[in-house]
Amino acid sequence: MKELTTKKTTEVITQPAQSRRKFLMKSTAGVVITTLPAQSVWGACNASGLSGGSRTSETVCEIPLVVGGRSPGSWRVYVKSGNPSKNSTNKVRSMFSLGHSDNLTAAYCSVRNEITNMPNIVLSDGMGAIPEATLNIETALSNTGGIWNLAAYYLNAYYGFYGDLSPYANAEEFVQQAWAVMYINNGGSVPTDYSILESSFTDGYVDKSNLPYGECS
Numbered sequence: 043m044k045e046l047t048t049k050k051t052t053e054v055i056t057q058p059a060q061s062r063r064k065f066l067m068k069s070t071a072g073v074v075i076t077t078l079p080a081q082s083v084w085g086a087c088n089a090s091g092l093s094g095g096s097r098t099s100e101t102v103c104e105i106p107l108v109v110g111g112r113s114p115g116s117w118r119v120y121v122k123s124g125n126p127s128k129n130s131t132n133k134v135r136s137m138f139s140l141g142h143s144d145n146l147t148a149a150y151c152s153v154r155n156e157i158t159n160m161p162n163i164v165l166s167d168g169m170g171a172i173p174e175a176t177l178n179i180e181t182a183l184s185n186t187g188g189i190w191n192l193a194a195y196y197l198n199a200y201y202g203f204y205g206d207l208s209p210y211a212n213a214e215e216f217v218q219q220a221w222a223v224m225y226i227n228n229g230g231s232v233p234t235d236y237s238i239l240e241s242s243f244t245d246g247y248v249d250k251s252n253l254p255y256g257e258c259s
Contacts, residue, residue, distance in 0.1 A: 110246030111198030114190035152256030191236035
C-alpha cells in the first residue's frame with residue numbers, strides 16, 4: 043500500500059466496492075492519498091485499448107490532444123452560490139455565443155444547476171487494470187489547481203468545446219482515457235500532475251444550442 047501526504051485539498055481514499063477497488067474524492071483541509079497498486083497496470087496499454095469497444099491501437103496509452111476548451115477558472119464561476127455577478131454573466135455570454143437580447147442570468151443558472159447536480163464521474167479503464175475512482179466536478183472546481191484541470195477537461199468535452207470526441211463515445215469515456223494514461227505514466231498510482239491537460243484550454247466557444255435548459259430558482 044502506498045500513502046502520500048500533500049497540502050492539496052482533495053482526498054482520495056480506497057475502499058472495496060463490488061469486488062473492485064474504488065476511490066472517493068472529497069474536500070478536506072489536507073490530503074492523504076492511499077492507493078492499492080493495480081495488478082498488471084502496464085498491461086492496460088495494449089491493442090485492445092483502455093476501456094473496451096471504441097478504443098483503437100492508435101489511441102491506446104495516449105491522452106486525447108484537443109484544443110478549444112475553457113480553463114478551470116472559467117468553469118469555476120458556475121459553482122458559486124448566490125446571484126451571478128457581471129463577470130459570471132459575461133463568461134456565459136462568451137462561452138456560449140449569446141447576444142445582448144439573450145437572458146444571460148437564466149443561461150448562467152442553467153449551466154450552474156447542471157454542473158452542481160452532476161453525478162460523480164467514474165474513472166477507470168473498464169478492464170480492472172486501472173483502479174476505479176470517482177470525480178466530483180463541483181468539488182474539484184471548488185478547489186484550486188491539480189484536479190480542477192481534469193474537471194475542466196471533462197466539462198469542455200461534455201459541452202462540446204472539443205468538438206467531435208470520436209473514437210470516444212462520450213465525455214465520460216474521453217476523460218477516462220486521460221485518467222488511465224496519467225495513472226500509468228505516474229507509475230501506477232493516482233496522478234498528481236494534471237498540467238498536461240492545460241494545452242487544451244484555448245478560450246474556445248460553442249453555439250448557444252449547447253446550453254442546458256433551466257432557470258434560476
